[in-house]
Amino acid sequence: MKLLIIHERAPEYAALIKAELPDLEITAARNKGEIPASLEETDIILAWRVPKDVLKKATNVKWLASPGAGADHLILPGLSEETVITKAPPLFGELIAEYVIGYVLHVSMCVGEVLRNMEKKSWTVPKRFRLRGRLMGILGMGTIGTEIARTARFFGMKVWGLRRTSRPSSEADRVFGIEELNDFLPHPDFIALTLPLTEETRNLIALDQLSLMKPTCWIINVGRGRILNEDDLARVLQEGKLGGYVADVFAKEPLQEKSPLWDLPNVIVTPHYAALTRPEEFVPSFVENFRRLVTGRPLLFQIDRDRGY
Known part of the structure; x- marks a missing residue:
């Protein structure tokens, strides 16, 4: 052969x-x-x-x-x-969980602000927050989503999951079916996207869904770029209606230079390296x-x- x-x-x-x-x-x-x-x-x-x-x-x-x-x-x-x-x-559950929680800690510890203050030689104390009691929402409770949930719970976070059916998970405090998406979105402090790309999940997160989220919520996308409408996302971020966005996947890779995501201060772009x-x-x-x-x-x-x- x-x-x-x-x-x-x-x-x-x-x-x-x-x-x-x-x-x-x-x-x-x-x-x-x-x-x-x-x-x-x-x-x-x-x-x-x-x-x-x-x-x-x-x-x-x-x-x-x-x-x-x-x-x-x-x-x-x-x-x-x-x-x-x-x-x-x-093979990738632990690696991607490390990526997600790493950037959750980046946000909670205000690492970006600390680095900017260092450049200015400014001794300014940022308003960091604890993860204990914060809500991690995970879209996609397969092997990767379950590992993210397990890691989040180690830090004392509450976990909600969402998948095709609302079948319970031992690693989530509550699991929603995909038809309950709009009930799920207003609550998490962080949302991890781990869903595969299907006809059902393509553009699942667009302007209407983004508008339901907390204005302080951070989205971390390790699933597929086309799950989320990047134009709608950029608009919401530019208007200050979302905490921020971390992504290792994009609708088109490499991310085009003209994308506004490169220039937004509350966006972190990584080159699809979470789990090589x-x-x-x-x-x-x-x-x-x-x-x-x-x-x-x-x-x-x-x-x-x-x-x-």
């Missing part, structure tokens, strides 16, 4: 996979320019993103493997219904799934195309 890897760390992935699967024919492409012209015999593609022209040429792909936590961007027009799409195993996949952590699950593929068994961590995750 033939595997095409499209990733900036493709040689690392290739070496680790080859050590476990020596008979697998592997092509490692670090960028689009290194992708072979002929792809008709490619059986497997391992990639975070796949150029559309690659799918047009790779007409016999049986399995599309993403090393990321989500693979909604791989549900592409023209991709055969027979092609199985998989995502990474649950390490090849040595991902490859064991890839090897297991390859062995399942060749023996006709169901692959692990499959994406449900109807749900989008």
Whole structure:
């Protein structure tokens, strides 16, 4: 069988996979320019993103493997219904929880103000606040959302979760169904977005929803950029109707230079680095799934195309 890897760390992935699967024919492409012209015999593609022209040429792909936590961007027009799409195993919960709580602490400890005061050599005491008793709202109570909830509770925060159904969670004080979104939004002091991108969640947070939030609320987006309408967000932030925004994901990446989010003082832009996949952590699950593929068994961590995750 033939595997095409499209990733900036493709040689690392290739070496680790080859050590476990020596008979697998592997092509490692670090960028689009290194992708072979002929792809008709490619059986497997391992990639975070796949150029559309690659799918047009790779007409016999049986399995599309993403090393990321989500693979909604791989549900592409023209991709055969027979092609199985998989995502990474649950490797990212702790890393993303660290990111979210790190920036919650950044806000509560007024780190930005402290750094600005240092630049001015100003001995000014900021109005920091405790996390104990504050409400963390989490949109998406999967593996990542649950880990964020667990970490927030360690700091004494109350936790509300929201997901497709209001099924209880041991890590949340209360769980809402997605149809209760407008009842949920007015209460949290922080809102973490961890939802996958689906037709149901696209633009889920727009002007009407942003207007329901506390004017002191901070949103931390580690899910998908298109869950939230960035134009509406910028407007609300510019009008001083929201505490602030931290994001590791955007509607279009890299974030365009013309985006007003770059210039707002209460916005923190990070380059999709909250949970970078390490090849040595991902490859064991890839090897297991390859062995399942060749023996006709169901692959692990499959994406449900109807749900989008």
